Amino acid sequence: MREPKAFFFDIFGTIVDWREGVAREARAVLHPLGHDMVWTAFADAWRGQYQAGMEEIRSGRQPFSKLDVVHARNLERILGDFGLSDISDETKRQLVLAWHRLDAWPDVARGLSILRKHGLLAPVSNGNFSLMAALARRNNFHWDAILGAEYARDYKPKAGVYLSACEAFDLTPGECMMVAAHSDDLKAAAECGLMTGFVARPNEKGPGKGESEPRIPVDAAGDDLFELATKLFR
Amino acid sequence: MREPKAFFFDIFGTIVDWREGVAREARAVLHPLGHDMVWTAFADAWRGQYQAGMEEIRSGRQPFSKLDVVHARNLERILGDFGLSDISDETKRQLVLAWHRLDAWPDVARGLSILRKHGLLAPVSNGNFSLMAALARRNNFHWDAILGAEYARDYKPKAGVYLSACEAFDLTPGECMMVAAHSDDLKAAAECGLMTGFVARPNEKGPGKGESEPRIPVDAAGDDLFELATKLFR
Numbered sequence: 073m074r075e076p077k078a079f080f081f082d083i084f085g086t087i088v089d090w091r092e093g094v095a096r097e098a099r100a101v102l103h104p105l106g107h108d109m110v111w112t113a114f115a116d117a118w119r120g121q122y123q124a125g126m127e128e129i130r131s132g133r134q135p136f137s138k139l140d141v142v143h144a145r146n147l148e149r150i151l152g153d154f155g156l157s158d159i160s161d162e163t164k165r166q167l168v169l170a171w172h173r174l175d176a177w178p179d180v181a182r183g184l185s186i187l188r189k190h191g192l193l194a195p196v197s198n199g200n201f202s203l204m205a206a207l208a209r210r211n212n213f214h215w216d217a218i219l220g221a222e223y224a225r226d227y228k229p230k231a232g233v234y235l236s237a238c239e240a241f242d243l244t245p246g247e248c249m250m251v252a253a254h255s256d257d258l259k260a261a262a263e264c265g266l267m268t269g270f271v272a273r274p275n276e277k278g279p280g281k282g283e284s285e286p287r288i289p290v291d292a293a294g295d296d297l298f299e300l301a302t303k304l305f306r
Numbered sequence: 307m308r309e310p311k312a313f314f315f316d317i318f319g320t321i322v323d324w325r326e327g328v329a330r331e332a333r334a335v336l337h338p339l340g341h342d343m344v345w346t347a348f349a350d351a352w353r354g355q356y357q358a359g360m361e362e363i364r365s366g367r368q369p370f371s372k373l374d375v376v377h378a379r380n381l382e383r384i385l386g387d388f389g390l391s392d393i394s395d396e397t398k399r400q401l402v403l404a405w406h407r408l409d410a411w412p413d414v415a416r417g418l419s420i421l422r423k424h425g426l427l428a429p430v431s432n433g434n435f436s437l438m439a440a441l442a443r444r445n446n447f448h449w450d451a452i453l454g455a456e457y458a459r460d461y462k463p464k465a466g467v468y469l470s471a472c473e474a475f476d477l478t479p480g481e482c483m484m485v486a487a488h489s490d491d492l493k494a495a496a497e498c499g500l501m502t503g504f505v506a507r508p509n510e511k512g513p514g515k516g517e518s519e520p521r522i523p524v525d526a527a528g529d530d531l532f533e534l535a536t537k538l539f540r
Contacts, residue, residue, distance in 0.1 A: 140476070192439060201474040205426060205450040216439040218451045222474070240435040240456070242374070 073291050075304075076267055078241050079187050080196035080219065080234070082252035085276040087195075087297070088174040088207060091115050097170030101163060102156070109154050112278065117153060119277075121146035126198060126227040136225045138200035143168050171199070172206035176213075177273070183297030184213065190305055192216040196237045196250065198227050217241075229260030238266070251300065255287040267291045269300050307525050309538075310501055312475050313421050314430035314453065314468070316486035319510040321429075321531070322408040322441060325349050331404030335397060336390070343388050346512065351387060353511075355380035360432060360461040370459045372434035377402050405433070406440035410447075411507070417531030418447065420539055426450040430471045430484065432461050451475075463494030472500070485534065489521040501525045503534050 084090045095111035102109075125142040128134040147167060151157050159167075187193060193214075195204050198221040208215060219237040221227050228234070238245050245265030252258050253273035262268050268286075270293040276282030286293055294300030318324045329345035336343075359376040362368040381401060385391050393401075421427060427448070429438050432455040442449060453471040455461050462468070472482050479499030486492050487507035496502050502520075504527040510516030520527055528534030 192443075201451050201453075202476040205475065208450065209426075214448055216442065217435050217449075219435075223457065241439065242436040 073267065074247070076191050076249035077243050077247045078192040078194065078216075078238070078249070079190075079269070080194055080237050080248060080250045080261075080266070082228075082250070082254060082257050083195050083197035083199055083204065083207065084171075084174075085273055085282065086251065086253040086271055087180055087213075088176050088211070089276070090119065090171070090174055091277060093174035094118065094170050097173050098167060101166045101170070102159075105159070105163065107154075107156065114150075114154055116277065117150045118143075118146060121149050130227050130230055138202075138222050139198050140168055140171070140200055140203060143171055172203050173210065174207060176207075176211040177296065179296040179298040181212070183299075183301040186298070186301035186305055188214065191249075192241055194219045194237060194241070196220040196228070196233065229256060231260070231264050234261050234264040234266055238264075249291065251297070253283055255283060258286065258290055259288050262288070262290075269293070269304070271297050271300055307501065308481070310425050310483035311477050311481045312426040312428065312450075312472070312483070313424075313503070314428055314471050314482060314484045314495075314500070316462075316484070316488060316491050317429050317431035317433055317438065317441065318405075318408075319507055319516065320485065320487040320505055321414055321447075322410050322445070323510070324353065324405070324408055325511060327408035328352065328404045331407050332401060335400045335404070336393075339393070339397065341388075341390065348384075348388055350511065351384045352377075352380060355383050364461050364464055372436075372456050373432050374402055374405070374434055374437060377405055406437050407444065408441060410445040411530065413530035413532040415446070417533075417535040420532070420535035422448065424539055425483075426475055428453045428471060428475070430454040430462070430467060432467075463490060465494070465498050468495050468498040468500055472498075483525065485531070487517055489517060492520065492524055493522050496522070496524075503527070503538070505531050505534055 081087055094115035098114050099111045125146045129136055194217045196219050200222045201218050204218045219240055221233055224233040224236040226232050238248050249267040249269050250261035251269040253271045258268040268290040270286040270290045272284045272295045273282040274284035292300055292304055294303055315321055328349035332348050333345045359380045363370055428451045430453050434456045435452050438452045453474050455467055458467040458470040460466050472479050483501040483503050484495035485503040487505045492502040502524040504520040504524045506518045506529050507516040508518035526534055526538055528537055
């Protein structure tokens with residue numbers, strides 16, 4: 073394997089823990105208003121609308137909207153199930169911003185610190201620029217650029233998202249590695265010619281409900297991002 | 307004046323010294339091949355093609371190309387004047403990369419360090435992502451995102467470049483400040499509703515040939531970026 077010149081990162085699940093973060097932030101917004109629920113179930117239900125919401129755009133049925141807008145649309149679909157049909161527009165806006173306030177998994181800082189010595193680093197996420205910038209400030213990520221869906225005006229796993237990221241850095245796909253905790257993301261990247269780095273996040277969707285092993289052949293794999301980085305550059 | 311939530315930066319001339327840098331890097335490429343010339347005159351001639359090269363794209367006569375491509379086209383126009391008609395494609399490629407190897411003015415690190423405590427920071431330059439990322443690595447800039455021409459697929463001073471930057475950060479134009487050493491850049495930003503911060507770079511184009519004072523009303527002005535930052539947040 074050649075040494076990658078750039079590392080592209082999936083963010084939700086791979087770099088940050090969306091489930092516990094959305095649950096915590098939703099509670100912070102809704103509990104003072106008198107709502108109570110299993111907050112992780114709310115996070116799971118919201119995330120459960122994720123692919124369907126983006127598929128409207130990937131298929132061309134709707135024009136591109138940034139992920140905050142998709143999150144807001146998806147939120148509308150689950151409000152009734154959680155007794156939230158009457159919340160205000162401002163409360164909905166605060167809930168959408170829950171996705172801007174997620175925390176990195178504990179190994180991420182050390183992993184990125186190693187990878188940064190070896191190549192360019194950029195999120196290639198479905199998250200929009202403002203969301204990526206907010207997560208970076210919160211977690212002190214130092215990206216070389218934000219790339220991904222909003223830059224490409226389409227959503228992963230469409231090829232244009234991966235290829236536009238390579239082109240932005242003047243690199244061929246074979247010079248770049250996509251890093252993700254999701255086999256479908258890595259499969260799409262590999263089909264575009266990128267190298268693939270799998271990070272296990274076995275508890276991403278709840279205890280034991282994430283991927284602990286890749287379901288496809290990958291160029292490198294680690295039990296977390298720090299292990300992946302040390303395997304690549306030991 | 308409200309406190310800006312984001313600061314957008316012109317890069318060539320405002321943040322980095324393109325003239326001395328291009329002269330130095332062109333010499334490093336061409337002198338070993340036996341060429342000699344007044345290297346700052348070469349830099350000035352190349353930069354002299356800058357607006358005409360972008361105007362082809364702003365006018366719609368040519369589709370968007372990243373600035374590296376515009377720089378390469380502009381280089382072709384001046385090679386003959388400097389006895390360089392016979393240089394190889396690889397030498398031309400190395401010359402284009404001179405623009406990736408420019409140094410910040412000495413006040414920039416301190417200025418950005420102050421501004422970063424008060425808002426999001428992004429280049430809103432005509433330079434492409436790979437060029438902006440290379441300058442950031444070289445000079446240790448910590449941007450929240452790279453925005454500007456390549457993101458907007460058009461060149462300043464077209465309104466879409468400024469407005470797309472505000473939208474990327476979910477901000478209104480009135481919440482953002484454009485920082486530049488060029489009155490025409492600030493004039494266009496102000497017409498879009500952005501606040502304006504002028505930085506004097508009196509020697510940008512050679513001794514005394516830069517702007518030492520803005521030619522239009524601005525919201526803030528400094529003799530350098532550090533002074534601008536301290537005036538805003540004293």
